[in-house]
Amino acid sequence: MRRGGIGLLLAFLVLLALGQFAPDLGMASFYLVLLGSVCFWIAQATSWNLLSGYSGYFSFGQAAYVGVGAYTTAVLTGRHGVSFFYTVPIAAVLCGLLSLGIGAVAFRLGSLRGEIFALLTLAVPFILAAFARINRSIDGGQGTTLPLPEYPDALGSFQQFQYLLALVVAAIAVGVAFVVQHTRSGSALAAIHDNEDVAEVLGVPTFRYKMLAIVASGVLGGVAGSVYALQIGFVTVESVFGLTIPLFVIVMGVLGGRSHWLGPVIGAVLIVTLQDRLSSYGLDEWNAIFLGAILVVLVATAPDGLYARIRARPLTALVAFVVVFGVLFTLNVWGETLDWIVAGLLAAALAAIVRGLRRKPAPPPPSAASPVDTPAMPDEDSGQPEIGPVLVECRGVAKYFGGVHALEDVSLDIRAGELIGLVGPNGSGKTTLVNLLSAATRPTKGTIRIDGHDITKLPPHRIAHVGLARTYQIPRPFDSMTVRDNVATAIMFGRTPMSLRQARPLAEQHLATVALDHLADVRPGRLNLHQRQLLEIARAIASDPKVLLLDEALAGLNPAEIDNAVRVVRRIHRSGITIVIVEHLLRVLNQLATRIVVLDRGTCLADGDPQTVMSDPAVVRAYLGKQAHV
Ligand SMILES: Nc1ncnc2c1ncn2[C@@H]1O[C@H](COP(=O)(O)OP(=O)(O)OP(=O)(O)O)[C@@H](O)[C@H]1O
Numbered sequence: 001m002r003r004g005g006i007g008l009l010l011a012f013l014v015l016l017a018l019g020q021f022a023p024d025l026g027m028a029s030f031y032l033v034l035l036g037s038v039c040f041w042i043a044q045a046t047s048w049n050l051l052s053g054y055s056g057y058f059s060f061g062q063a064a065y066v067g068v069g070a071y072t073t074a075v076l077t078g079r080h081g082v083s084f085f086y087t088v089p090i091a092a093v094l095c096g097l098l099s100l101g102i103g104a105v106a107f108r109l110g111s112l113r114g115e116i117f118a119l120l121t122l123a124v125p126f127i128l129a130a131f132a133r134i135n136r137s138i139d140g141g142q143g144t145t146l147p148l149p150e151y152p153d154a155l156g157s158f159q160q161f162q163y164l165l166a167l168v169v170a171a172i173a174v175g176v177a178f179v180v181q182h183t184r185s186g187s188a189l190a191a192i193h194d195n196e197d198v199a200e201v202l203g204v205p206t207f208r209y210k211m212l213a214i215v216a217s218g219v220l221g222g223v224a225g226s227v228y229a230l231q232i233g234f235v236t237v238e239s240v241f242g243l244t245i246p247l248f249v250i251v252m253g254v255l256g257g258r259s260h261w262l263g264p265v266i267g268a269v270l271i272v273t274l275q276d277r278l279s280s281y282g283l284d285e286w287n288a289i290f291l292g293a294i295l296v297v298l299v300a301t302a303p304d305g306l307y308a309r310i311r312a313r314p315l316t317a318l319v320a321f322v323v324v325f326g327v328l329f330t331l332n333v334w335g336e337t338l339d340w341i342v343a344g345l346l347a348a349a350l351a352a353i354v355r356g357l358r359r360k361p362a363p364p365p366p367s368a369a370s371p372v373d374t375p376a377m378p379d380e381d382s383g384q385p386e387i388g389p390v391l392v393e394c395r396g397v398a399k400y401f402g403g404v405h406a407l408e409d410v411s412l413d414i415r416a417g418e419l420i421g422l423v424g425p426n427g428s429g430k431t432t433l434v435n436l437l438s439a440a441t442r443p444t445k446g447t448i449r450i451d452g453h454d455i456t457k458l459p460p461h462r463i464a465h466v467g468l469a470r471t472y473q474i475p476r477p478f479d480s481m482t483v484r485d486n487v488a489t490a491i492m493f494g495r496t497p498m499s500l501r502q503a504r505p506l507a508e509q510h511l512a513t514v515a516l517d518h519l520a521d522v523r524p525g526r527l528n529l530h531q532r533q534l535l536e537i538a539r540a541i542a543s544d545p546k547v548l549l550l551d552e553a554l555a556g557l558n559p560a561e562i563d564n565a566v567r568v569v570r571r572i573h574r575s576g577i578t579i580v581i582v583e584h585l586l587r588v589l590n591q592l593a594t595r596i597v598v599l600d601r602g603t604c605l606a607d608g609d610p611q612t613v614m615s616d617p618a619v620v621r622a623y624l625g626k627q628a629h630v
Contacts (some may be wrong), residue, residue: 257305
């Protein structure tokens, strides 16, 4: 983080000096205008990326912030004589409130996701544009002109002043994106991006982080819009509320890469300079065609964006830039300096992508059918934990899905130190009970208490903090993170909050518990089923739970893998964690469980020690006789 921060600061200082000394360097004012435009788009693309790139909530509403910011400044300065410098914070507050409203509706009322969220955000600038057009005190269809603002002489010419403003706003936006990415917020947003429900269950307060991202995005977009009004001098509804703004920021984000703060910067620099060059050759009409073609090629060849490719082979990209720029500069038979720079940038991008396509294929993922690749785990010597007081208390719990009574009047106590096998035929309600305990769904009737807390109205992330963790029948890792960061994220948002830097070494310890530490640096996509299930378990215990719910964690494993998983579960239990395991394999439950609870058609059929339950005639009739796999 420190190196990136210093680089960012240096780049800002160099660009600042460039603006201040532009006349002394003989730099044409045209270059300052172009740089100012690059800065505006960097700020907008970064603002968009804070929400849409980091959290995956794809927004088409960036124009709402640009429009509100631009009109705030245009109307207040042009019609009411307010100083430009006062209008910028007002624009920030208005856009902050607007984004707060959008977030409250989308995230609180409906928890709208995917295309519905995109449509909602698309509608907002349409409404605001219509409002501005019909309202004479804002625009009335005439457009609004800005007077030249007064500013200190030390800031140089008007072009220098504009450039300085745009640079500062871009630097603030990039600085915010940098800080967000390198703190807990970045990990939370990445987890939301990969799997929001799992993030919430692991203790991430997803609503809070989404609101943070949308408000940061709105405020930055509005401030940049306010400065943009000054750049264009005459604000019209089409220029600020039009579809060009969202389309451009999306293309810039996708082109550069959405998961890193530098992605939108790269995208904005490439697209704005390329556009400028096309315009200078009278090819304005070709702009959209070129941009569209570039986007199609990039989405097909480098969907993770240019930044990831350049980062993987920075030397290749640098050599391509230097060679192409150097040859054009030396020969000087075509174009001017800016053409050569843009040609060099395109060559660098191309080289990074082409080399990326030709790179050696990653070694095949370890096969699920292969013998256990995970080192076998030693059995723990320590004995069974003591049975303690009641930790989980279900009273008269029922869950109905329309006419389906998945659970009916289930009352159950789970004591500290127990390892309970939850069994029952298919459809008997086992997963529903696990979902109720982890607040993935709410009971229709009854109460559930964990460690004395009534959890029936608590959000899932609070339940993680109360001390309950779960795994999923089909593993649901965070695919964009390494195995280590999957576990580290659970630690960061678990019962003892901490930073990513503090959490990473602890994550290694949890991975060692399930013998997965040798795969800490790989992405979950390269793990086989057994390893993915072990990762689920490591991530669940990382949140430091008192109670762990394992939902068919052994499903689909071969006998050697099952034996390994049994050792893992036993080791976790002996470390003092209370476990409820949903499992069809009675041989496994015989080895592990201290108590067995049998569900049948949503009700509790039997509950007791394994021998007594297994020999209960009702259980044999309802379950063992039909479906047990021993
Ligand atoms: N979201 C839902 N909507 C409608 N019905 C549901 C829903 N979830 C579960 N059910 C129904 O509730 C009943 C219990 O399902 P549940 O998945 O809890 O059973 P299970 O014991 O875990 O089964 P399995 O062993 O097959 O996983 C089933 O009849 C199922 O069809």
